[in-house]
Each structure stands twice: as C-alpha cells, then as structure tokens.
Amino acid sequence: MDQPAELFDRQLLRRRRARTRDALVEADFLLREAADGIGDRLSTVARSFPLAVDFGAHSGLVGEALRASGKVETVVATESDVPLLMRQGGLRVACDEEFPPFAEGSLDLVASGLSLQWVNDLPGALVQIRRALKPDGLFLAAMLGGQTLRDLRQALLDAEAEITGGAAPRVAPMIEIRDMGALLQRAGFALPVADAETLTVRYGNPINLLRDLRHMGWTNALNARSRRPLRRDVLARALELYAGSASDEDGKVRARFDIVYASGWAPHESQQKPLRPGSARMRLADALGVEERPAGEKTGR
Template identity: 45%
Template structure:
C-alpha cells in the first residue's frame, strides 16, 4: 500500500526552527499568553501539566511542575498521567493533526483539560494572495509557498474525532503592521515559520516574482500609517477527557418547556 505524501518536510521544519531567534517569537508568546488567560478562567486547579511546544524554553517556569516536551510526530506523553495538556502553536505543521490530538487525549486523566493553539486559515492570507497573483502573472502557474491552514470548523471537528468531551473552538485574530513584504518575510524566517512544505519548490523564487508581489501587497493591503498589514489567526481548541461528573446533553424530546412559551409567541408548524 502506497503511503500518502506528507504535507510537511519535518527535516526542513527542524532546520527552520533551529535558525529562529527567541526575540522574534511573538506569535509563540501570543499563543502562550492566550493559553494562560484561558486557564485563569477555568474554575479548577491543575497539578500535573504536560506542555507540547515547538520552542520549549518559552514555557519553562510558566506553570509550576509542568513537564515541557518538544513537538514531535510521536509525543513523549505518558498515557493517563496529566490533568492538563497544552499543545502550543504547532498543529498547522503536523502531518497528522488528529493523531497529535489523540495522543494528547490519551495523556489526560479523566476530566483532564486539553488546550491547543494552532494557526488558522486566515493567517497570512494577504501574503498568499499576493504571491499567487504575482506568480500567475509572471509564469502562468502556482507553486506551494505557504502552508495550508485549517479553518476553525475543521479543527473543531478534530476535537470530537479525538474523543474529547465538551469541545470548543474559537479564534483570535492578530493584525500586525510591517514596513514592507520584505520585512514580513524576514520576520517569518526569524520565527522559524518559512516554507517547510514537502511539495515546495526547491529552487529560489525568481526576484521579479517577489518584486511584483511586494508591489501588489503594498497597494492591496496598506497599513494605517504606511507599510502593510499581515493577519495571523490563532485557533484555540478546548476539550476535556470524558468523565461521569461532566454535563451531559439532554436526550432529544426530553424538554419540559416549549421555546414558544418562553418567547411568548405562537408556534407555527411547518408543512411537510
């Protein structure tokens, strides 16, 4: 049986992250801060956290007693050990995101919490559009240059497939202003988020394609005070390991009151 071609070249991703600068990891820091804010709103204390992170050093000392692990295809999480598992901003590069969530689910004790953050489909939509338009105009074709990222509804469905209860998926949008497309691309390199697609073109992008894309970007997505705007979308996934103490949906047809009565309106039956 032929194995499917992986989306991500993990060796290239490892090289990209090794070249990253800690001072440029504002997206990773934003994901970490978002997780910490969410935890403050949870009416429960956690004593055994496991944290999966592309840059573990950003998490050291943030949660007392937490086990911080590098993000790999097979996670070094011990089953049924943690009451909290955090997966920090790496799902968009995972060749098997469902598998990542299932591994996190297995590491949870009953009623344990998973908080995962990934980049969503609106991330860098401006850059993708400009590069695509420029390449189509210059060459008549397209090359994969930016990783495809899932929409919030798709990632929400992954929570249910991984066996988590009470699944919730929502988004946080970050709009960042840069001086130019060149400054944005330099920042992506510094944060280890440059192209690591397995199907990427190995040759250097022609300069005329990039120059045209930079002009399209400057004209199409200007910033408030000059420069350009880049969007980063964080998708936050929350789910719980199933437990009998959790709320359960009512059985269909078991309602004790009519919605029409609560709204003080007449109920109009639909025709067959």
C-alpha cells in the same frame, strides 16, 4: 487504510528551527500572544492541575504562562530541537509532536502554543493527546489558522503566475475554526470549544515580515514546494503586489495572523451531558409564550 498525506517536510522544519533558535527571541510576538491567550483561558477554569505538559515548547513561553497561573504544580516541556529544549528549566522531554511519548491517562493538562499546525496528521495527534490525559483532563492549544498571511499568499501566487506562467504553493494552508471544533469531537474530546483572535502587525517594509518568518523558522516547508529558489524578479513583483493590497495611508503594510484556540476535556462521568430527546419538562412554545402549531402550518399576517 490510506495513510494521511504528508503536507509538511518535518525534517526541513527541524533543520530550520535549529538554524533559527538564536533568532527566535527577535520575532517571538506570536508565541507571546498565544501564551497569553492560553493563560487567559486557563484562568477561567476553577480547578488545579498537578501535572501539565507544554507540548512543542519553543522557548518555553506557554510553560511560563502555566506556572504563572497558579493552577499548575509541575510543568514538563517537550521539544524536538534538543538544544532549544535544554535551555529551559524544569522537567524536559525530547520528542516529535507527531509522536507523544506519554502513557495513557498520565497527564492532567496538555497545552500547546503554535506547534500543532505543523503536524502532518493533526487528527491522529489530537487522539494521542486525548488518550494521554486523565479522565477530566484538559487540552488547550493555539494554532495559526483562518486568514493568516492571506495577502502574502495571494501576492506570491499572482507574481509567480504572472512572470513564469505557473505557481508553486509557498504559504501553508490554515485550519478554520469550524474544522478545529469538528476535529476535537472526532478525537473524542468532551465539551469542545474553538474560537479565534486576529492579530494585525504593521511593517515598514514587506521584507521585514519575511525576516520575522525566517527568524521563527516558519518559512516554506511544504512537501509540494518548488525546489528551485524563488527568483528575484518574482519576489520583487510579489512585494510590489503585497504593498499594493495591504498598505495603510502611512505606507506601512499589514500582516494578518489569526490564532485559533482549541480546548477540550478527556471524558469523565462528572461532566455535563446533553439531555435525551423528549426529556424536557417544558414545551418550547410555553417558554417563548407563543402558540404551538404543527410543522408546516402557516399563520396569518
């Protein structure tokens, strides 16, 4: 079978995470937003979870939300950056998000905040997570997707093409809601749900946006990236184009972040299942109070 294309340079991502672990707190607003969103979605679930994993924990904000929910007894944090992991309390496991080390059917809940968008084989990671869940175990995740950083992506492409005659990718592609739902089904999750929330952040200068991305450790790590540093004239032109397309009347620029939330359950016989075709006890026409007609038959005006 063909191996999935490796979109990201995972070693480069780890090195950048390591360099920015002390600066992460200066730009953790997206992580906090994702943790709050996961906490909100967990609050609607009327059950408890003895053992949960904060998968790709960063600084532990999702784990804090799980504990604060009152629905989780024990939280295990996982991180590929060991020094960052060691700053967190409780149980900890050092691992790569592409290779979860948990035994089949061993977890009640897996929650992940803004980590899974950087794996090269997302369908494979979802399958491994589903297998690690006990029957009727819950998966909750938040990922950047949709139109995240669309203005920055376009400005960089246009500026480089204008000045050099070509352009290399500098902003990662983002997953769409419909694709997330399909991936959950493909991975074998029951009752899959995907939705999104948009967060608009305003900056006094586009450079401040680039600084935040650097502090997050989320600068360009695409395998297809150019190995040459971005030229200063290209950057200056990109910032000019960005300011022109995403500025408000007060001169501040907007940055769009779409957070795609995903949830699904490990299959269990107690879960609701769709009815078999033809098993309905009432005709749709009767329920709607209309006359039933054969398919293709037109009614008068």
